[in-house]
Amino acid sequence: MSIADSTQFLCFLALSAAVLLGALGVVLLPNIVYSAFLLGGVFLAVAGLYLLLNASFVAAAQMMIYVGAVNVLILFAIMLVNKKETLAAIPGLALRRILSGAVCAGLLGLLLRVDFTTPWALPGPASVGEGATIRIGEHLFSDYLLPFELASVLLLMAMIGAIVLARRDVFSSDVITGEGVDQGLIEKTRTPLLLEKNLQTQPVLEKTP
Amino acid sequence: MVIASAFPPALPLAPALPGLGGGSSLAVVSPGLDLESSFSSLLEGLGLTPAVAHLVWLPLPMLLVLVAAVVGVLVTVWLERKISAAVQQRIGPEYAGALGVLQPLADGLKLLFKEDIIPARADGLLFTLGPILVVVPVILSWLVVPFGQNLLISNVGVGIFLWIALSSIQPIGLLMSGYASNNKYSLLGGLRAAAQSISYEIPLALAVLAVVMMSNSLSTVDIVNQQTGAGILSWNIWRQPVGFLIFWICALAECERLPFDLPEAEEELVAGYQTEYAGMKFALFYLGSYINLVLSALLVSVLYLGGWGFPVPVEWLAGALGQSVDAPVVQVITGSLGIVMTVLKAYLLVFFAILLRWSVPRVRIDQLLNLGWKFLLPIALVNLLVTAALKLAFPGVFGG
Numbered sequence: 331m332s333i334a335d336s337t338q339f340l341c342f343l344a345l346s347a348a349v350l351l352g353a354l355g356v357v358l359l360p361n362i363v364y365s366a367f368l369l370g371g372v373f374l375a376v377a378g379l380y381l382l383l384n385a386s387f388v389a390a391a392q393m394m395i396y397v398g399a400v401n402v403l404i405l406f407a408i409m410l411v412n413k414k415e416t417l418a419a420i421p422g423l424a425l426r427r428i429l430s431g432a433v434c435a436g437l438l439g440l441l442l443r444v445d446f447t448t449p450w451a452l453p454g455p456a457s458v459g460e461g462a463t464i465r466i467g468e469h470l471f472s473d474y475l476l477p478f479e480l481a482s483v484l485l486l487m488a489m490i491g492a493i494v495l496a497r498r499d500v501f502s503s504d505v506i507t508g509e510g511v512d513q514g515l516i517e518k519t520r521t522p523l524l525l526e527k528n529l530q531t532q533p534v535l536e537k538t539p
Numbered sequence: 540m541v542i543a544s545a546f547p548p549a550l551p552l553a554p555a556l557p558g559l560g561g562g563s564s565l566a567v568v569s570p571g572l573d574l575e576s577s578f579s580s581l582l583e584g585l586g587l588t589p590a591v592a593h594l595v596w597l598p599l600p601m602l603l604v605l606v607a608a609v610v611g612v613l614v615t616v617w618l619e620r621k622i623s624a625a626v627q628q629r630i631g632p633e634y635a636g637a638l639g640v641l642q643p644l645a646d647g648l649k650l651l652f653k654e655d656i657i658p659a660r661a662d663g664l665l666f667t668l669g670p671i672l673v674v675v676p677v678i679l680s681w682l683v684v685p686f687g688q689n690l691l692i693s694n695v696g697v698g699i700f701l702w703i704a705l706s707s708i709q710p711i712g713l714l715m716s717g718y719a720s721n722n723k724y725s726l727l728g729g730l731r732a733a734a735q736s737i738s739y740e741i742p743l744a745l746a747v748l749a750v751v752m753m754s755n756s757l758s759t760v761d762i763v764n765q766q767t768g769a770g771i772l773s774w775n776i777w778r779q780p781v782g783f784l785i786f787w788i789c790a791l792a793e794c795e796r797l798p799f800d801l802p803e804a805e806e807e808l809v810a811g812y813q814t815e816y817a818g819m820k821f822a823l824f825y826l827g828s829y830i831n832l833v834l835s836a837l838l839v840s841v842l843y844l845g846g847w848g849f850p851v852p853v854e855w856l857a858g859a860l861g862q863s864v865d866a867p868v869v870q871v872i873t874g875s876l877g878i879v880m881t882v883l884k885a886y887l888l889v890f891f892a893i894l895l896r897w898s899v900p901r902v903r904i905d906q907l908l909n910l911g912w913k914f915l916l917p918i919a920l921v922n923l924l925v926t927a928a929l930k931l932a933f934p935g936v937f938g939g
Contacts, residue, residue: 333590363718367665370711386697390704398707398740402733405714409730460696463757
């Protein structure tokens with residue numbers, strides 16, 4: 331085994347361990363902030379795996395979209411609503427955990443079965459390498475055009491939803507619940523204090539001789 | 540630096556002194572100075588296998604770039620102190636070395652010896668990890684900065700995109716340190732930093748995209764090569780004046796330089812996310828911000844100011860002097876000239892950034908976000924559209 335191969339193998343082992351342990355941490359840690367930061371770590375490790383597969387464009391895109399946008403957004407949401415409050419005890423928590431654990435284990439079993447029964451073509455086709463960027467662009471604008479455009483429609487819907495949620499002052503009643511909007515939240519137009527003050531009581535500066 | 544070693548077609552030719560490879564490097568000059576092959580052949584002459592020789596070579600350019608980045612920071616800190624002093628009609632640092640050149644070194648040593656304090660109620664792990672996450676992506680981005688045709692760590696195909704992707708990791712480090720400090724000012728500073736960084740990344744990426752569209756490549760080397768030919772006239776700044784301004788404004792905002800230093804606005808937030816930090820952890824933030832400034836200036840010079848290109852094409856000069864461009868001596872001179880030109884352009888931009896710091900007041904947070912989303916983003920989109928149209932209309936000038 332040459333040095334390059336062994337380096338690659340070690341990198342693969344380290345990245346896989348990071349993905350597995352990080353993902354377990356995301357699910358199992360009680361502190362939601364740790365979970366969110368670990369999720370960023372998992373995304374980065376997945377980007378590293380893409381890099382090992384010679385897919386540098388996909389790796390960079392993964393880093394930018396998942397780490398730079400999705401994870402930062404999650405962290406933002408957590409930190410903006412980071413209220414210290416004791417949550418009410420959920421009845422039958424142990425049973426719920428066992429059930430969800432069983433569902434997840436079943437899903438894992440299913441995936442493993444697919445993994446072991448599929449006749450993988452090994453070693454797969456040669457990697458495109460640096461030409462991948464061009465290839466991805468060609469596919470995005472030919473046979474994958476519709477999914478690509480649908481994804482952008484999804485983003486547009488999310489954006490309109492965010493605007494509706496953020497600009498409640500336009501409506502007199504809440505669009506979802508039908509209740510009157512909390513008037514305290516509405517940004518009131520007010521005259522700038524400093525300008526008014528200056529107009530009324532402008533201190534006349536005596537010029538010192 | 541996992542990435543550098545993971546890319547198979549790594550052309551690790553650092554901005555090394557031409558003397559590093561010894562006289563034998565001049566023998567292999569076909570595409571430019573090939574320091575790696577001469578270094579490897581030297582080691583193989585000592586009885587090492589090619590693989591081991593490659594392994595010994597790999598860390599050298601990375602170390603060199605790391606040293607170059609840190610020295611660049613020292614120079615920038617000194618320049619900042621001296622130029623700030625000149626703007627305010629002071630003298631500035633004077634006693635540490637001639638003209639105070641050793642002052643940044645003294646600052647660094649002071650920070651090195653300071654006690655490393657972790658506040659009692661802070662989250663120790665995240666508090667330590669935050670500054671590291673801020674610095675590492677910035678240093679990693681030096682991977683794609685070219686100082687010459689072959690003088691960069693790795694000519695990665697995704698080049699400039701890698702830099703944009705890496706710079707999007709930084710806000711996580713800022714949020715982490717802001718949260719872990721357990722201090723309201725820190726948290727607000729961290730949130731502001733992340734918001735600012737996300738908002739300005741989009742117009743920045745769009746400005747880069749216009750340049751990429753003209754050069755048909757994401758690789759920094761190709762982007763510079765597309766700007767050669769007619770010297771200063773072929774630089775991208777003439778074809779992308781709006782893009783240049785957008786990029787520079789966004790780069791300043793990404794570096795949290797004045798007028799966009801809201802995350803650490805001292806009148807409002809003490810020192811933002813840095814409030815609780817002391818000693819070497821604070822130094823990492825400090826180092827990170829200055830490395831980022833130098834890096835941004837270098838990338839502006841690569842994207843818009845012709846990179847390593849001399850204002851007059853070197854081929855013309857060599858022709859006028861009756862020399863062949865491929866002659867070894869001319870190659871060494873061209874290579875050194877390239878490094879000097881890249882650094883010179885970058886430091887000119889750093890000078891402008893420092894001058895801006897003392898010329899313009901800080902914007903408010905709402906003005907900052909309005910500028911980013913309502914002004915720069917539409918302008919950047921229009922710029923992209925116009926570039927695409929011009930590329931279709933005049934493929935000769937705007938890259939066919």
